[in-house]
Amino acid sequence: MAVKGSFVYGVVFSIFLSPSVLHLSNSELIYSVPEELERGSVVGNIAADLGLEGKKLSARNARLNTEGNTVPFVEIDQKSGSLVVSEIVDREELCGSKLSCALKYELILEKPLEVHRITVQIQDINDNAPHFSADRIKLEIRESASKGTRFLLGEAHDADVGTNTVQKYSLENNDHFSLRVNTNTDGGKYSELVLEKELDREQQQELALLLTATDNGTPQRSGTVIIDITVLDANDNVPVFSQPIYKVSLPENCPSGTVVVTVSATDADEGVNGEVTYEFSRLPDKIARLFSLDKVSGEIKVTGQIDYEEESVYELRIQAKDGLGLASNVKVVVEITDMNDNAPTITVQSLSNSIQENTASGTEVGIINVRDKDERGNQEVHCIIPPNVPFELNPSIKNFYTIITKGPLDRELVENYNITITATDGGTPPLSSSKTIYFSISDVNDNPPVFQEQSYSTYVRENNKPGTSICSVKAQDPDFRQNGTVFYDIFPGEVNGVPISSYVSINGDTGVIHSVKSFDHEQFRSFRLQVLARDSGSPPLSSNVTVHIFITDENDNSPQILYPAPEDKSFMTEVVPKAVLSGSLVSKVIAVDADSGQNAWLSYQIVKSTDPGLFTIGVHSGEIRAQRDISESDSTKQNLIISVKDNGNPPLSTTCTVFLIISDDLADVPELKDMPYEQSNSNLTSYLIIALVSVTTLFTSFIILIFALRYCRRGKPRPIFDGAVAIPSGYFPPNYGELDGLGTLRSSCNYDTYLTTGSRTSDFKFVRSYNENTMLASHTLGRSPNDPVEGNELSSGVTEVSLEVGYVLSLK
Ligand SMILES: *[C@@H]1O[C@H](CO)[C@@H](O)[C@H](O)[C@H]1NC(C)=O
Ligand SMILES: *[C@@H]1O[C@H](CO)[C@@H](O)[C@H](O)[C@H]1NC(C)=O
Ligand SMILES: *[C@@H]1O[C@H](CO)[C@@H](O)[C@H](O)[C@H]1NC(C)=O
Numbered sequence: 001m002a003v004k005g006s007f008v009y010g011v012v013f014s015i016f017l018s019p020s021v022l023h024l025s026n027s028e029l030i031y032s033v034p035e036e037l038e039r040g041s042v043v044g045n046i047a048a049d050l051g052l053e054g055k056k057l058s059a060r061n062a063r064l065n066t067e068g069n070t071v072p073f074v075e076i077d078q079k080s081g082s083l084v085v086s087e088i089v090d091r092e093e094l095c096g097s098k099l100s101c102a103l104k105y106e107l108i109l110e111k112p113l114e115v116h117r118i119t120v121q122i123q124d125i126n127d128n129a130p131h132f133s134a135d136r137i138k139l140e141i142r143e144s145a146s147k148g149t150r151f152l153l154g155e156a157h158d159a160d161v162g163t164n165t166v167q168k169y170s171l172e173n174n175d176h177f178s179l180r181v182n183t184n185t186d187g188g189k190y191s192e193l194v195l196e197k198e199l200d201r202e203q204q205q206e207l208a209l210l211l212t213a214t215d216n217g218t219p220q221r222s223g224t225v226i227i228d229i230t231v232l233d234a235n236d237n238v239p240v241f242s243q244p245i246y247k248v249s250l251p252e253n254c255p256s257g258t259v260v261v262t263v264s265a266t267d268a269d270e271g272v273n274g275e276v277t278y279e280f281s282r283l284p285d286k287i288a289r290l291f292s293l294d295k296v297s298g299e300i301k302v303t304g305q306i307d308y309e310e311e312s313v314y315e316l317r318i319q320a321k322d323g324l325g326l327a328s329n330v331k332v333v334v335e336i337t338d339m340n341d342n343a344p345t346i347t348v349q350s351l352s353n354s355i356q357e358n359t360a361s362g363t364e365v366g367i368i369n370v371r372d373k374d375e376r377g378n379q380e381v382h383c384i385i386p387p388n389v390p391f392e393l394n395p396s397i398k399n400f401y402t403i404i405t406k407g408p409l410d411r412e413l414v415e416n417y418n419i420t421i422t423a424t425d426g427g428t429p430p431l432s433s434s435k436t437i438y439f440s441i442s443d444v445n446d447n448p449p450v451f452q453e454q455s456y457s458t459y460v461r462e463n464n465k466p467g468t469s470i471c472s473v474k475a476q477d478p479d480f481r482q483n484g485t486v487f488y489d490i491f492p493g494e495v496n497g498v499p500i501s502s503y504v505s506i507n508g509d510t511g512v513i514h515s516v517k518s519f520d521h522e523q524f525r526s527f528r529l530q531v532l533a534r535d536s537g538s539p540p541l542s543s544n545v546t547v548h549i550f551i552t553d554e555n556d557n558s559p560q561i562l563y564p565a566p567e568d569k570s571f572m573t574e575v576v577p578k579a580v581l582s583g584s585l586v587s588k589v590i591a592v593d594a595d596s597g598q599n600a601w602l603s604y605q606i607v608k609s610t611d612p613g614l615f616t617i618g619v620h621s622g623e624i625r626a627q628r629d630i631s632e633s634d635s636t637k638q639n640l641i642i643s644v645k646d647n648g649n650p651p652l653s654t655t656c657t658v659f660l661i662i663s664d665d666l667a668d669v670p671e672l673k674d675m676p677y678e679q680s681n682s683n684l685t686s687y688l689i690i691a692l693v694s695v696t697t698l699f700t701s702f703i704i705l706i707f708a709l710r711y712c713r714r715g716k717p718r719p720i721f722d723g724a725v726a727i728p729s730g731y732f733p734p735n736y737g738e739l740d741g742l743g744t745l746r747s748s749c750n751y752d753t754y755l756t757t758g759s760r761t762s763d764f765k766f767v768r769s770y771n772e773n774t775m776l777a778s779h780t781l782g783r784s785p786n787d788p789v790e791g792n793e794l795s796s797g798v799t800e801v802s803l804e805v806g807y808v809l810s811l812k
Contacts, residue, residue, distance in 0.1 A: 028117040029107075031083065035091035035122050040084050043074055043120060046107060047081025050116065057081050057109075061350065064118070065106035065369065073103055074120060083118070091122045092159040096284075099161050110350055113367055115397045126217020128159040130166045132225035133282050137211070139193070140230045140325050143201040148194065150180065152238075152327065155190040156213030156223055157282060164217035172210040179211075185245070185331075186315075193227070201231040238328050239265035239276045239320040246332040252308035252339050256301075260291065260334055263298040265320035272323035281319040281329060291316060291334075300332065308338045309373040338375035340427025345371050346383075346435040349400070357411040358444045365391070366403035366437065370423045380426035385419050391439070393421065409441050412478040416440040443480035445537025451475045456531075457548035458513075462521035463556060470504070472512040473545060475533035482536040486511075491530035491544065500529050504549070513547065521553040522594045555648025557594035559602050561656045564589070573659040576638075580662075582628045586615060587658055589622040591644040599648035607655065608641035615640060615660070624658065636662045 031044040047057055058078040066072045075086040095101030100121070107116040132154070139151055158165040169191040171179040176199060180192045191211065207229045214222040241263060248261045267274040278298045280288065290304035291314070300316065314334040321327040349367040359365075372379045383401055385393050392406040403419075417439045424432035451473060458471035477484040488511045493500040506513050511531070527549055534542035574587045593600035604622045609615060611634060616627045624640065638660040645653035 028119065030119045030121065032121040032123055033085075034125050035089050035101075036125060036127060037085045037089065039086060039088065043083040043085060045080070045082045046076065046116075046118065052081070055081075060109040060111055062107060062109050065108055065349070072105075074105070076107075083120075089122055091124050091161075092128060094122065097159075097161060108349055108367070110367065111364070113364065113396060113400065113402055115400060124161050124164050126160055126164040126215060126219065126221060128164070129221035130156040130158040130213040130215055130223040132156050132211075132213070132223060135225065137225055137227045138230070138325060139227060140232050141195070141199060142232045143199045145195055145199065147196065147198060151193040151195075152329070153191045153193055153211060153227065154281070154329070155184070155188050156225070158213075158215050158221075158223075160215065160217065164215050166213045167216040168214055170212045170214070172212075174207070174209055176207070177209065199231045205231055207231075232324070237268040237274075237322070238326045239267040239322050241265040241320060241328060241330040244330070246330065247335070248332070249335040249337055250302070250306060251337045252306050253341055254302055254306055256303055258302045260300040260302060261332060263300070263318055263320075263330060263332065265298070265328065265330070267322045267326075269322060269324075275323045276320050277322075278318055278320050281317045283316065287314055287316070290314070293318065306336055308336045308375070309342065312336050312338075340374050340425065340429070340431055342373040342425075343431035343433040344381045344383075344423035344425050346421055346423050346433060347371070348435070348437060351403075351437060351439075353438065354440050354442045355405065355409065356444055357409045357441050358446065359405055359409060361405055361407055363405045364402050365405055365439065367396075368393075368401050368403065368421060368435075368437075370399050370401070372423075372425045374425065374427060381423050382426070383421060383423045385421050389417055389419055391417070391419060403437075411441040411443050411480065412447060414441065443483050445479055445483035445535060445539075445541060447477055447479050447484070447535075448541035448543045449475035449477040449486045449533035449535055450543060451533060451545040453545070455546045455548065457550065459550045459552050460515065460519060462519050462551050462554050464515055464518055466515055466517050469512045469514050470549065471547065472510065473506075473531050473533075473547060474511050475543065475545075477533075477535045477541075479535065479537065485536045486533050487536065489532045489534065491532055493529060495527040496524055500527075503527070504529060506531060519551045521551045521596070522557065524551065526550045553596045553599050555595055555599040555646060555650065555652055557599075558652035559591045559593045559644040559646055559654045561644060561654055562590045562592060564656060564658060573661055576626075576630070576660050576662045578630055578632075578662055578664050580626045580630050582626055584626050585623055586626055586660065587624040589617065589624065589642050589644065589656060589658065591622065591654070593646045593652075595646065595648065599646055601647040603645050603647070605643050605645070606640050607643045608639075610635055610638045610640075614638065617642060630662055634662060638662060 027050070029044070029046060029049050033041075033043050037043075047053065057076065062076055062078070064072060064074070064076060071087050073085065073087045073089050074083050076082075077084050089103075091101050094103075101124075103120040103122065105118040105120070107118050108114070109116075137153060141149075141151065153169075156166045156169070166189050169179055169181050169189070171177065171191075171193075176195060176197045177193045178196045180194050181189055182192065183189055191213075193209075209227045209229070210224055211227055212222050212224045214220055242265070243263075246261050246263055250258070250260055263278060265276050265278070267276050277295050278293055279295060280291075280293055290302065290306060292301050292303045293299070293316075294301075298318075298320075313336065316332040316334065317329055318332060319327050319329050347369045349369050351366040355363075355365055368383075370381045370383050372381050381399065383393055383395075385391060385403075390405060390407040390409055392404050394402045394404055396402050418436050419439065420434050420436045422432055422434040424430050452475070453473075456471060456473055460470050464470070473488065475486050475488075477486050487508045488506050489508060490500060490504065490506050490513075495503055501516070503516055503519070504513050505516055511533075513531075529547050529549070530544050531547055532542055532544045534540045576586050580586065589604055591602055591604075593602055601620075602622075603619050604617045605619070606612075606615065606617050614627055614630070614634065615624050615638070617624050617640075622644075624642075640658040640660065641655055642658060643653050643655045645651050
C-alpha cells in the first residue's frame with residue numbers, strides 16, 4: 001500500500017484586499033490518499049508545498065479549520081510541516097456511495113492572515129466485499145414459463161465505489177438458466193435469470209443455484225447468494241410501477257407525517273397474484289429512520305427530522321411484490337429544499353486580548369470566521385460591529401474578517417472594550433447571531449505628571465525651625481501602576497551662592513518641602529526652586545514647576561543708632577548756643593532698623609533729661625528741638641536719654657544719650673576736649689560703694705552681694721560711663737511704661753541711678769536706695785542669650801548709662 005499521498009496540484013494566487021495591512025493569499029492544495037491510512041501517515045508536506053520553512057508554520061500559528069467535519073482526520077505536524085493522518089478514515093462511512101470523497105480544510109496562517117484551501121481526496125480501497133441483501137433469493141417459477149423469460153435477481157451491494165464495487169455476476173453451471181447482467185441508470189449492475197430450457201415440475205420441483213457477485217478490486221472480493229427456485233403450475237405477471245422513477249422535492253424540517261409521495265404498481269393478475277405490496281429494498285438504517293412506507297398503499301411519509309444540511313438528496317429503492325413473489329423495483333429520489341434554519345455562526349480564530357494603547361491605527365488584532373450552513377442566499381452573511389468603537393471589521397478572504405484598530409486608543413479614557421459582532425444572513429426572514437469579544441487596552445507611559453498648579457508660592461516666617469514643612473506640591477499622572485507613580489525632586493541650584501539643598505529638601509514620595517535651616521529675612525527675602533515630578537515608567541516622563549518661597553519678616557532686629565555714633569569712643573557733645581530760641585533744631589538722632597515694614601518703623605522718645613521741659617524730640621524724625629528759649633538760669637550741661645523703638649510686635653528698642661552743653665564758647669568746657677575713655681575699675685568701685693551701702697541696710701546688702709557675685713560670673717563687666725555730667729535724680733520720670741517686653745524696662749521696675757559725678761573720680765551718688773521691688777523684679781533687663789550681641793556693642797560708649805541701669809536691674 002503506498003502510504004504517502006500524492007500532491008495533485010496547487011493553485012497559488014494572492015488577493016490584495018486592503019492596500020495598507022492585509023496581504024491575503026489564497027491558494028489550494030489538493031492531496032489524494034487512500035482510505036484506512038494508519039495514524040501518523042504523511043499526507044503531504046504543506047510547508048514545502050507553500051514554499052514556507054517548516055518552523056515558520058508554528059510561528060505563524062498555523063492551524064486547520066475543519067469546515068464542519070466533526071472529526072478532523074488530519075492534522076499539522078508543526079515540526080516537519082507535514083499533514084499527517086490523525087484518525088483512520090473509512091471512506092464508506094464518510095461518503096457512502098458518492099464517487100468522489102474529499103475532506104476540505106482551511107489552513108490559517110497569521111501575521112499576515114493567509115487562508116489556504118486544502119482538499120484531501122480519499123481514495124477507495126477494496127475493503128468491502130459484495131453482498132446480497134439476503135442469504136437466499138426465493139423464486140417461484142411456473143413450469144409454463146417460456147424460454148427467454150427473465151427473472152430479476154436484484155443487485156448485490158458493495159460499499160466501495162468504482163471498480164471496487166460489483167462488476168460481474170456468475171451463476172453456477174446448470175441445465176435451465178443463464179445469467180444476464182444489466183446496468184442500472186445509476187451505474188449499478190444487477191442480474192436477471194434467463195430461462196434457457198423449459199422447466200418440468202414433474203421432473204424437478206425445486207432447484208438451488210449459487211450466484212456469485214465479484215468486484216474488480218485488488219484483491220478481488222466476492223459475495224454469494226443461493227437462489228431457491230420453486231417450480232409452480234400457473235402463469236403470472238410482474239407488478240408494474242406507474243412511473244419508471246419518482247422524483248419529489250421536500251422542504252427540510254417538514255413535520256413528521258408529511259406525505260412524500262405515493263408509489264403505485266399494478267399487476268395484471270387477478271386475485272392473490274394481483275395483490276401488490278411495497279417495501280424498501282436495501283435502505284441504510286439512517287435513512288430508514290426518516291421515512292416509512294405503507295406496505296399496502298405505497299404511501300411514503302416522513303417519520304424523522306429532515307435536515308438539508310445533513311443530506312440534500314435521498315434515494316429510496318422500493319420493491320413491489322405480488323402475492324406470488326414476483327417483484328419489480330423503482331427508485332424514489334427525494335430532493336430536500338433548503339430553509340433558512342441556521343443562524344450564522346461566528347468563530348474567533350485569533351484575538352489579541354491586550355492591545356497597547358499606542359498601537360497604530362490599522363493594526364490587525366483579531367480574525368473571525370462566520371459560517372452559515374444554509375444554501376445560497378441563506379448563506380450570504382453580513383457582519384457588523386458597532387460604529388462607536390475604535391475598531392473596524394474588514395472582510396477578508398471568503399468568510400473571514402479581520403478586526404483592525406481604527407483611530408487612537410487611550411487607556412486613560414477607555415480601559416477595555418466589549419465589542420459585539422453581529423452576523424446576519426440573507427434569508428427571509430434573516431437569522432442573526434452575535435458574539436462579544438473583549439479587548440483590554442494596556443498601558444503605555446504616555447502621560448507626564450502634571451502639577452496641580454502652574455506655580456506654587458509660599459510664605460515662611462523667618463527664624464523658622466529647621467525641618468518644618470513649608471509647603472507641598474502635587475503632580476498627577478493618570479498612567480497605570482509605575483507609569484503613573486510620581487516622584488519629586490528639587491533641581492540643583494544656588495541661592496546667594498549656597499546650594500539650594502542646604503535650604504530646603506523635598507520628600508520624594510509626598511512632595512512635601514521642608515526647610516533645612518532657619519531663614520533670615522534680612523539675608524534674603526525670597527528665593528525660588530524648580531521641583532521636578534517624574535514617573536517611574538521606562539523611559540520616565542517628567543515635568544517641572546517653580547516654587548517661590550517668600551520669607552516674611554519678624555521683629556528680630558532692634559533699632560541701631562547711627563548718630564550719635566556709638567562706636568565713637570570720644571563722647572559726642574553738642575554745643576548749643578545760649579541764644580537758642582524756642583523751636584530751634586538742636587540735634588538729631590539717626591537710627592535704622594534692619595527689619596522691614598512696621599518692624600523697622602522707628603519712633604523716638606526722650607525718656608530722661610536733665611531739664612524735662614527744655615527739649616523735645618520729633619516722634620518719627622528724631623529731631624531734638626528746644627521747647628522754650630534757653631535762659632541764663634538753665635544748667636549748661638544737659639543730658640538726654642533717648643529711646644528708639646520700632647513698631648514690631650513685640651517692639652524692640654535701643655536707647656542713647658545725647659550730651660548738650662549750653663555755651664557760646666567751647667573753651668568753657670575744657671573737660672570735654674580730652675576726656676579719656678578709661679577702662680577704669682570704676683565698676684569695682686561701684687561695687688565697693690554698693691557693699692558699703694548694703695552694710696547700712698543689712699538684709700538688702702546681703703542680697704546685693706549675692707547679685708554682685710552673680711554679675712561677676714556673667715562675664716566681663718561693662719565699663720561705666722565715667723566723668724560726664726551728673727544728672728539729678730529728680731529729672732527721671734517716675735516710670736516710663738510704654739516699653740514692654742524683652743530687653744526693655746517695665747513700668748513696675750523702680751530703678752535708681754548711680755551715675756558718676758562730673759569729677760571723674762568714680763564717686764557714686766546714691767540718690768535713692770534700692771528698694772525691694774527692684775530686687776524681686778522678675779524681669780530681666782539684659783538681653784536674652786539668643787539675641788545678637790551687636791546691640792550691646794553698638795550701644796557702647798554714650799549708651800553705656802542705660803545699659804548699666806539694665807545690668808543692675810538684672811541682678812535678681
Ligand atoms: C466588559 O465586560 C467585562 C466582563 O465581561 C466587564 O468587567 C467590563 O467592565 C466590560 N467593559 C465595558 C467597557 O463594558
Ligand atoms: C508602562 O508603560 C510601558 C511602555 O511605556 C509598558 O511597556 C508597561 O507595560 C507599562 N506598565 C504597566 C504596569 O502598565
Ligand atoms: C521645565 O519644563 C519646561 C517646559 O514645561 C521645559 O522647557 C524646561 O526645560 C524644564 N526645565 C528643566 C530644568 O527641565
